Amino acid sequence: MILHNGLRLDANLKWLFTELPFEERFDAAAAAGFTAVEYASPYPFPAATLTRRLADAGLSQILINSPTGEPGSPERLGHACLPGRTAEFRAGVELGLEYAVALGSSFLHLPAGIRPDDVSRDRAFAQYVANVAWAAERARGTGVRLLLEAQNKQDAPGFVLDDQAHAAAVADAIGEDHVSLLFDVYHASIDEKDVLAALREFLPRTAHVQIADSPGRAEPGTGIVPWPDVFVTLESEGYEGWIGCEYGPAAGTEAGLSWVKEQIR
Template sequence: MILHNGLRLDANLKWLFTDLPFEQRFDAAAAAGFTAVEYASPYPYPAATLVRRLADAGLTQLLINSPTGEPGSTERLGSACLPGRAAEFRAGVELGLEYAVALGSSFLHLPAGIRPINVSRDRAFAQYVANIAWAADQARGSGVRLLLEAQNKQDAPGFFLDDQAHAAAVADSIDQAHVGLLFDVYHASIDEKDVVATLREFLPRTAHVQIADSPGRAEPGTGDIPWADVFDTLKSEGYDGWIGCEYRPAITTEAGLEWIKEQIR
């Protein structure tokens, strides 16, 4: 891991080391000091190939997403809230759990999806809760915890989970042992009034944290988020989970890693 002042950081291989082909990013992450990785979609590769890449690099898999649709499709950010798509959602969860178990991933994130304008919020909510409850049943005994993430309205207009309270209410109503929050500091900083107060409020329900600065979604220290307060809150509240580096490096990944010493004190 990259461990700094008690906080554990992992590399998101969708966002970091993108000057390299995906399969070479594992070794690059290890060389940079990471011992754990996450990425949204393992599905273009056989699970056995990724298991080998993890083992060869000495890395642990932390998180993957369940499958989503192609860019531009109705399901591009997930199908969990879409009425009439339960079979598609369930097939995705089954595949996601299969990969998560094979890779030893602690978490499977279930993207909520974009609510169609002709579907009421109540109808989408009923479908979403039913789907997440079904997924929680499937996850029992797997060793994989399901994660729910709110995304901001600027980057993801119409995304069904649009604030932390909404995500927490769903997780609390279903199964806290198998369903938790993915708190993305970047998304929360855009839509919540006070990102630090929001983090403190929802940290007890949070199983995983992701970070990027805003505006720009580059590494911490390139935007306006009060990172000293964010990291102090994580430490003072006893957060012992991982922090996923899900940002777009301003220059290169390696050069950008200097933020760790500058921002975590």
């Protein structure tokens, strides 16, 4: 969905059009005006099936995540910071890159993970940095950029990245040729004192943006985030990437899309 002011919205099919089976969401997104999609986990489906769905609907794939553990498990937000789980992390990156290349996905997000209670913060963080550095080297030449995302501590207690600055420090240490930030406005609105100031500060390192309102994680306009200012900031700062709609519609996906005209000047 390309807007009049140059901002580009893509549909996150994990969150939007959930009224339909997953494989039918591609056509629904295209019918609603989206030209690109993202979703965390393509892995339940053969890559060829998803590639065909994308082509039939005329959609581009923007982002997928590397594999994580099952919902409710200690690994639900990734293996990257878990000592002793390097083999699983690397296998997940290999699979993620395989799918990303097959789908033409621009980005592979590496979920950082939750630090186990019996592992020190420093040890978990060191493991995370080492794993991201390995993944960056492995991704060289694939055309896929790796993304790092800070998640808020209300929803993800123990998440190994403290905030946007923490994620940016990792990206800077590894090198901008390989790794960029995923700036999630929902998470930042909870953890950062000033979400607009954080957006302006870290946008130069950001390759992808995701949006949802806070509290509630529904569509923009349902919470307290100053959305018109967010979009003005993205435009004025020259952001040219995609904006992933990663929210749970309050009352149905298509009805909820009215926010676009209401919140973007």
